[in-house]
Amino acid sequence: MRTEVVIGKMKMKNPVMTASGTFGYGNEYAEFFDLSKLGAINVKGISLEPMEGNPSPRICETPCGMINSIGLQNVGLEAFIREKLSYLRKFRTNIVVNVLGNTVEEYIRICERLDEEEIDAIELNVSCPNVKKGGISFGVDEYQLAGLLKDVRRSVKNKTLIVKLSPNVTDIRVFAKVAEEEGSDAISLINTITAMSIDINTRRPKIANLIGGLSGPAIKPIAVRMVWEAFNAVKIPIIGMGGIMNHEDALEFILAGASAVAIGTANFVDPESTMKVVEGIGSYMADNDIMDVNTIIGGLEK
């Protein structure tokens, strides 16, 4: 039974990875299972300089979902390389680094630096709706996105370049095509959907930043639809995510066209989610006589 999938230059032993920002830098999960079992680990978004993040409350629950406005708190590029990377390298899995910037120059500087490090892929977060300058403009404007990618593509020579698309757009296909045309090796989708929740007793927003990003099972049907639309628009591989809680959900994304899947919010609900998805995909393949997971990518029958 073959579960290996290929995303750009990156070979994954199985199609399961973590979603950026939901798995810390890996260490919190190492006590629950062997991280080497994962296809890849995607770490919290990294910026050039450390970021403090937003005030509390940063999260709240919604029906079958949650809103977060972490504000991209992170240790910054140099501290990440110095303090976190060597720990992550101990596991026999791919390391994907999610990066974010406020300007094209920042993205380029981070990418140039990471291109020389011992990582496997760079994922550009151009869509995070949390921080006012956190890249929102790139992710929802096809021309700005194209401009950014043109420059970044030149900086990423050795690693797989993934562009993470924002779902807060009218037509995801347009953005998927821009990513493909500008030479991205893969796209990942979806990032969180902009959302808001109000406490009717205090009449105040449930998160300090007012608006945050919705994730979890609630958004799954929207994410599956976008993966399917993108799959029919471009040829580069897709990493699908949005509300995957178990292997059934993961397989829904694979059938819709995802070559790999990422688990986000589920890590909070059950820290062993990713490993259980890996195992569940194996069982499904065995039960359904599927010899190679690649044969069911986009295998939806209409």
Next chain:
Amino acid sequence: MRTEVVIGKMKMKNPVMTASGTFGYGNEYAEFFDLSKLGAINVKGISLEPMEGNPSPRICETPCGMINSIGLQNVGLEAFIREKLSYLRKFRTNIVVNVLGNTVEEYIRICERLDEEEIDAIELNVSCPNVKKGGISFGVDEYQLAGLLKDVRRSVKNKTLIVKLSPNVTDIRVFAKVAEEEGSDAISLINTITAMSIDINTRRPKIANLIGGLSGPAIKPIAVRMVWEAFNAVKIPIIGMGGIMNHEDALEFILAGASAVAIGTANFVDPESTMKVVEGIGSYMADNDIMDVNTIIGGLEK
């Protein structure tokens, strides 16, 4: 205690109405409660000619939500006026008629006809994602929307004109402003979000039409955010909807800026939902010493 709100020329005894397509033509609910208790009844979308709708399965459940692809099945304009309207007129409440067309001309013909009938408001469905020609182009393209509204506004002389916005856009404020500029009396939002679900055992889509519209609690935080954005962009009243299950949810929309709310999917879960929301808003007002519901519209404290 004053619960009356005003939407254009329409005075509602309370801010609660039904969402189009989720309350049939009213008759199914009359055995559960007195429909005169509602602020308004909004009926299934009406087209010029009867529409057959889509094949089954038309609905499926998703986490905290459902996808539908009814395909706008309806009896058509003339049969509606002949067979359904007089029944609805028996209740002391406002009647809103949701209309849809495939061309500007169709919209105009329906509106001109309804403008002379005993109804209170016309709601333009320009956003239904279900039927290939069902207006999708108007609702996600600001220029087409502006063109449609210019013509329709001239046809609607006696009734309140409401435009129902599609959430499947990058920036809802742009569309809210178009509606305001072209003279709409109010906007309603949100319609369903395009979505998809796959049965991993059969590998087939869970609804025959492949893609449908997501509704229910899952989409509430997205809807609340859009109502808030629209409230800060335009001055015309907003009818808020999307996942309202109870009066707490309804109040969230009101605090975010909705002058009235519509209950959709909740009617399927509990046929008495709308009436319970009316009662719940009353209790909340009493508990919080709110003399006039209008004083808390957009009352979110930042």
Next chain:
Amino acid sequence: MSKLFTAEIIENRPAAKDIHLIKLHLPRHAMNPEPGQFYMLQVGLHNDPLLKRPFCMFDSGAHELAILVKRVGRGTAILTGKLPGSFVDVLGPLGTPYPRVEKEPLIISGGMGMASVYSLIKKYGKGCRVIYGAGSREGLISLDNIREMAGEVAVTTDDGSEGTRGNVMDKIGEYANKGSVVYACGPEIMLMKVSRYCVEHEIECYVSLEQNMACGIGSCVGCVVKTLEGYKRVCKEGPVFRADEIVWD
């Protein structure tokens, strides 16, 4: 006399493989369902699973309703796991019953179809005949009761573990004739075959259909089936339809 009420689960026990018999205590006013009608049950907490699930009236008594639930997904797993003493929100009775026709009733049940026709067999008693098919012996529910109630019972199983090896279509020729009225419930493929047979042989026939449902009361238009007169709602114009009006595809 609202059809919406809360009922207590007073019994919940396995009746066959993956199938539970659940008895509910109902408020008086919700009673008197007719064979063929169904109820919608809120199986979980509010919000998720969101929609009520439809189940046939299997049997009913003074203040009691019995349903037969097959575990096929998340909702039915939750329902069959409920402890006696817990409460569920219920809507019903809903839909059209099997109509009374002055002919000799032949009742055909495939697998879980018994959930729908059991009460009909009980109603006609010795006056009706039954063809009862299932995959194997374990899938035959209440067979002893049915033998006791009905005039005549033919049993078929795919694996021959009980009755004749085969399916209900192997028996229909022997049991149905122009003097019969056929009432059938079971898998869609069986209903299609029964319908086609009856139409061809000019036998009056009624089938009980299933569709995904949201509201159960006719308002969402989500549960339609194709008929000669266009789409009809299974929850309102059905679940029992005349076999000759269904367009099978």
Next chain:
Amino acid sequence: MSKLFTAEIIENRPAAKDIHLIKLHLPRHAMNPEPGQFYMLQVGLHNDPLLKRPFCMFDSGAHELAILVKRVGRGTAILTGKLPGSFVDVLGPLGTPYPRVEKEPLIISGGMGMASVYSLIKKYGKGCRVIYGAGSREGLISLDNIREMAGEVAVTTDDGSEGTRGNVMDKIGEYANKGSVVYACGPEIMLMKVSRYCVEHEIECYVSLEQNMACGIGSCVGCVVKTLEGYKRVCKEGPVFRADEIVWD
């Protein structure tokens, strides 16, 4: 030795107004929580309520964990309604305990704060003194036990229905001095006042804080509190913090 396990509810009874005492039977390996630590409980079915809810270790025994749950919203309503015999998914013990300091322990609890400090009082026994405040007598949980365990107990209630009328701040001057170490848990406003008092009077003080949590293990960075060294995670660097490092706003 995973911190993730399934536990059976073996007792669930009201302990005060809107407050339940829930006892869980744990697998051996999950034991030995220290005072100040907490557990995350999956209160509903999967998906909704989605996230686990945090509750302090109130008391623990060989294979037992007791928590005190106040009904404030949907999740706690579901949890307090669970029948003995049902199971819940649990993650823990989590977070930092109250540190041992070689000074005279003064334990201050406001309202539900007792959920966190009860086990600490039990640990120090006669060696500690306690200030216990609540809105009124009905809000005082396990008062008799605490009087029996601790060296000295001052009770305050807002309405004077038990002990002194007033709040814990009216007693702190009398009980705290430079030889004390103060451990406090309660409403944020109380913790702020206790902290400010202790910083001002150079008294070592630890407070247990709350924040909305998603993961409970430090990965989401959702539960932060502002400190002199930037944002820190309540679930990982806390919930117990040195009072002088918190930035109150």
